[in-house]
Amino acid sequence: MNKIFSLNILKNINKLIRENLKIIIILIVLLFLSFLIYQTYSYYKQSIIKKDSITYFNLKELDDKIKINEIMLSLSKKNNFYSLLATLDLIDENIQNQNYNELKTLYLNILNNFNLDNVYVSAIASHAAYNFINIQNDNLNLNFIEDTNEFISYIDEDQKSYKEIKYELQYLNLVTEYEKNNISYHSSTAVIDLYNLIMTSENISSNIKERVNKIHEYQLYN
Numbered sequence: 001m002n003k004i005f006s007l008n009i010l011k012n013i014n015k016l017i018r019e020n021l022k023i024i025i026i027l028i029v030l031l032f033l034s035f036l037i038y039q040t041y042s043y044y045k046q047s048i049i050k051k052d053s054i055t056y057f058n059l060k061e062l063d064d065k066i067k068i069n070e071i072m073l074s075l076s077k078k079n080n081f082y083s084l085l086a087t088l089d090l091i092d093e094n095i096q097n098q099n100y101n102e103l104k105t106l107y108l109n110i111l112n113n114f115n116l117d118n119v120y121v122s123a124i125a126s127h128a129a130y131n132f133i134n135i136q137n138d139n140l141n142l143n144f145i146e147d148t149n150e151f152i153s154y155i156d157e158d159q160k161s162y163k164e165i166k167y168e169l170q171y172l173n174l175v176t177e178y179e180k181n182n183i184s185y186h187s188s189t190a191v192i193d194l195y196n197l198i199m200t201s202e203n204i205s206s207n208i209k210e211r212v213n214k215i216h217e218y219q220l221y222n
Contacts, residue, residue, distance in 0.1 A: 084114055100135060104128075104147055111154050122162040125154035129169045133176055140180045148173045164204040171198060171212055175219065185219040
């Protein structure tokens with residue numbers, strides 16, 4: 001009885017396989033093709049990254065600045081580790097050459113197009129904000145207050161180490177805005193409230209409090 005039952009099961013399985021053989025073959029072929037496509041894509045992507053790494057490091061041997069900039073710009077428009085390095089190099093160069101609008105574009109390109117983790121986005125945004133505050137303070141005729149606020153908005157407050165940096169940058173940018181527009185520091189509740197928040201917070205380091213307090217005292221007595 002068990003033998004007959006087993007034979008019936010085998011017959012049913014064989015029948016099921018025969019009836020669905022075409023579908024099974026198609027599925028196997030599709031899976032195989034998917035595997036081949038993935039392998040080809042991975043190889044192609046690795047080849048591009050390898051090529052970009054060679055291109056990036058070969059730049060160190062070039063003397064033609066125009067050619068270097070052209071290659072850097074080309075690399076920066078891609079989306080891999082070496083395009084990020086190229087973009088950071090372009091940022092340094094544009095700071096030195098005072099090409100601030102291009103500098104802003106390069107920072108935003110990293111923040112929006114490189115799919116970075118929040119901690120790296122916060123780091124780049126902090127770097128951008130500090131640089132633009134310095135640029136603004138060096139030349140109050142420029143107007144990068146709102147651009148700096150935009151960079152500050154990218155800083156993730158859930159990243160504990162960057163929350164205090166965000167507060168410091170907000171304070172610095174507000175002070176810079178008042179300097180630029182000749183607004184009285186003493187009479188502003190916004191900047192005083194922010195100062196008090198920083199100084200009384202248990203989550204802000206003593207180093208940042210010390211820096212903020214020095215600026216606060218300078219603004220009050222000068």
